[in-house]
Amino acid sequence: MVKTRFAPSPTGFLHVGGLRTALFSYLFARRQGGAFMLRIEDTDQERLVEGGMENFIRSLRWAGISIDEGVDLSTDGKVIQKGSLGPYIQSERLPIYQKYANQLLAQGQAYYCFCAKERLEELRKFQELNKLPTGYDSRCREIPAAEASERRAAGESAVVRLKMPASGETTFTDLIRGEVAFQNSLIDDQVIVKSDGFPTYHLAAVVDDHLMEVTHVIRGEEWLPSTPKHIALYRMLDWKEPAFAHLSLLINEQKQKLSKRHGDVSVEDFQAKGYLAEALVNFIAFLGWNPGDERELFTLGELEREFSLEKVSKAAAVFNREKLNWYNRQYMMSLDLNELTRRAVPFFKHAGVLHKTGTDEPAELASLKNVVALERQRSATLAELAEATGFMFADELAYEPELLVWKKSTKKETETKLEALSEFLLTLAEFEWTAEKLDAAVQGWIKKNGYGVGDVLWPMRVALSGQKNSPGPFEIAAVLGKKKTLERLSTARKKLA
Ligand code: GLU
16 A cells, blocks of 8 residues: 655744645545655754644644644644554654664674764865865774774764765666666765764654655655665665655745745745635645646645646746735635635734624624625735725724825815715615615716716725725625715715815
8 A cells, every 4th residue: 555654854834845745745645545644753852843743733734634644633732643653753763763773783784983073074174175075984984893882882972874885876766757876985874873872864764664664755855865875774674665756846936945034934824824725735736746737726635636746847846926826816716705704714803803893703704704705806815805804894994085086076076976975875775785786876876966987986985995996885885884884974074174
């Protein structure tokens, strides 16, 4: 059975690039009828971030990626582990790595290295200065094993290094890149156990991928140079290696690697800005993949049925924010209105709007729904939507009286029109208070009186929204209701007087 894994180091927050790796691993497993596993690689204890693990899982779940095996969160938000091949958190597996490090030492395929940090730093400086490839020079490789053991027993500090084959090539077939070859002589002897006894990523990842029966390792391109080291480990331990697929880099429009310095990169940032999970996932799926035809809109379920690694490109994928906004608009328009409203609630709260209208009681939600319907086509995100509809809830609108005046009209003229309009609106019954009926009634009234359309509708709209650009006057009036509409018209007249 196919099994893929996402294996983050919880040293920060889930990056959109990480989400893509997780998503592609997940989609591949689903398409193959396999399982998707989440493993936490926390062997670099110094770089751990408090709450990082929970953040990763929450972000994955928000995106709709479900975890079949490994680390997950319970309904009450606690970290749990599921599956029979755990533990799935590397810091809980130290004796396992120790065992394989010992085996490699015993087989003569790994060795103790006693080189001090200062020596390694000097070596690096020298290599850099002389434009030589940087890396360990294998000085301790030839120390006889018995001597090394004695030094260890006497308490000397050491790391364990892998004895990479000194010549030849390591080749493998990458499912995205095809044949890849590395000269062994250019690969230095990687540390596999640090002086504190913790394994490095390389040893831990290989041991776990093997013991946890991972069949396909799908990860970012930055791990490609590590793969020959991993393959060496599989061969030394006499294990079957998994298939590898390395995803291309994500870059921004300036062709730079995506980074925090150039704007939002964590999944939480996008969530907080009011991007819908469906939109972000759809957008991210297209960073390097496409179905081979014109279709662009895919639900997660559709992606699970269509995704294939053969259609993943090896070219760097551009993270285009315009495109992301386009996706978000698509989903903002197509999502069920009740659902969209429910998701918009935190943004209304954040914009300081909801507390004025009360809490999210059903009646409030119903009125909120009308507001959401009014603005959903005009906003790229939920945060924008909440901001943009703030005027609907305001007690007072801040705008200059001049804004009410249409083109060549005057303040006096405008005031007269608004007064006449208010009188007319007062005669309309409550049941006529819908956008369509108001539209028909007011337009008819304008015609009958021979007024200019702009002379009435422009000040009406500004009086109701306080803005130069907003939804149409009838849509706003319908949502505001008769009382509030008339109040705003009267405030506008006072401003003009
Ligand atoms: N822990 C590594 C990371 O943080 C995993 C790399 C891999 O997938 O092998 O990305």
